[in-house]
Amino acid sequence: MSTPAVLTQTAVETIAWTPEGVVMIDQTRLPNETSFVTCRTHTEVAEAIRKMVIRGAPAIGVAAAMGVALGAQKSQNLEADMPVICETLAKTRPTAVNLFWAIDRMRGVYEANKHLGPDAVRARLIEEAQHIREEDIAINEAIGRNGAPLVPDGKTVLTHCNAGALATAGYGTALGVIRAAVEMGKKIDVFADETRPFLQGARLTAWELQRDGIETTLITDNMAGHFLKSGRIGCVVVGADRIAANGDVANKVGTYSVAVLAKENGVPFYVAAPISTLDLSLESGDEIPIEERAGKEVTHMRGVAVAPEGIKVANPAFDVTPNRYVTAIITERGVARAPYTESLRKLAG
């Protein structure tokens, strides 16, 4: 994973399966530097997920699937190694359910095909990981098609964090909805919350949308309320890391605040996510584990201290938005509205 750039290309891909290993754009270095890392083992993939070289629930799912495939490819004893490989990848980050969904799916493929012998099952796992990646792009395009009609024409869309091409295999969930709205001719612009502490909005969303030529204004997170009150925001669209059966949404910390402020100002609040982000095993969002990350993400910016030494820090990476603030959940299979317990179960099939 410490490998420097091995691949440069015009159309930036989030993640790709290559003969050298799993290649990812290094999201910790954007936008100052466009570089790629190559993970040659499943432990390198796990490290890349943990360090947020790759992040975003759907992208983490694809990375985990490719990590399992990579582990299987290198394994001389699949029966013994598969549980270890899956466990290593599952332990990287706790909140995004797509990680566990992808690992489960790969485990299922292994179980269904292990009777074919190691070479065949390895080939099948590599094929499945690549399929999950391609499928994710198609899913995002469908989310975009389903969500675009909901975006008010002639107004500004507010988004938080990065639920874009970089958070997925491509196109994006929330940014997919924005891209599809632009493609259908709507005259919209975007306000992007910078999204402290990791600055996914400033570093990734602003970068993606600037490349696409979609007019984007960067704001700090604490300005979102001011602009929601101003009347210029037509809707909010965000992604999700896990959605409980009742429609409570875990997403990047700050999402809850934006949702409350949207509701207070009569602005629709949309969540765009694939069906794989649903966790119908959880009755409500209270049960979703919230990752606590290192305090240094808050006290330091690009290595420079911005707070007094020794200060205590809280750094929950996610928060939970109760379903009453969610206007609709946009999936590849359609748009769910309250009551979510029924609408989500129906979409999940």
Added chain:
Amino acid sequence: MSTPAVLTQTAVETIAWTPEGVVMIDQTRLPNETSFVTCRTHTEVAEAIRKMVIRGAPAIGVAAAMGVALGAQKSQNLEADMPVICETLAKTRPTAVNLFWAIDRMRGVYEANKHLGPDAVRARLIEEAQHIREEDIAINEAIGRNGAPLVPDGKTVLTHCNAGALATAGYGTALGVIRAAVEMGKKIDVFADETRPFLQGARLTAWELQRDGIETTLITDNMAGHFLKSGRIGCVVVGADRIAANGDVANKVGTYSVAVLAKENGVPFYVAAPISTLDLSLESGDEIPIEERAGKEVTHMRGVAVAPEGIKVANPAFDVTPNRYVTAIITERGVARAPYTESLRKLAG
């Protein structure tokens, strides 16, 4: 103003009148470096206010008063120079009304004493500026006494930006309330919003409270909602830059969001400010001018780019919290509650 540290002391003072000029702690360099700048002319004071070497509504008022005194001290033609000196200082920042209040007060002292001749009026102006500084500390202590009983014992106080000793001549408004609550024996701790883009919370509030031994946890602005929902926050206390006759409050951008989130979660939201922050000439907060600052404050952190080059930025430095979100306004003359049009007029006398 470019002068390096000329004064170091154990008890850090925000601003002091010295024989060499007006000495300020450089708030752009805290907490990494405790250095002081000496302003030798009123234009250097104006530049220090504009660059936020000194910031916080009451501190800006003191600085402006000292700036007028400094200008008068150096002037050979007071009658001609006084309007220019006052205008230069008034043009530095538009939102905090304490700036205009202090300049008006100094202008009044000049008018009332000019018949005594230039030497006497200069002495009187210098005396008045020092008096405004001392008065501000006493006012903050009174705000603390009035506010401390409102702080719930055994819980966490959330604050936004820095309304501390550094935002005033000493002790602080919001942090004055917190200090007084601690002094009266309440077991509280503080959550400090980092307050992007200028990081007054991370750099100044965390530093001040750490020096005082008050347990403080630093969070990013977008985490405030999550913790307000959690039940651990007993109340919010913030300062103010200008309060309209109806109780609408202009304060550091993000205050509005915190107020809405506090109300949504049943947490009292208190504003602590001196009477000089009232602007009864404005019917509502809609009339308060909101300063727009340079985009670079958002796109760069300590000189390092954190956003793609050329991205558009919005950077309103303040927002307006409508009175319906304000539980009470704590002043040196007592605590005002809704309806504010009556209660504030009564306190203002």
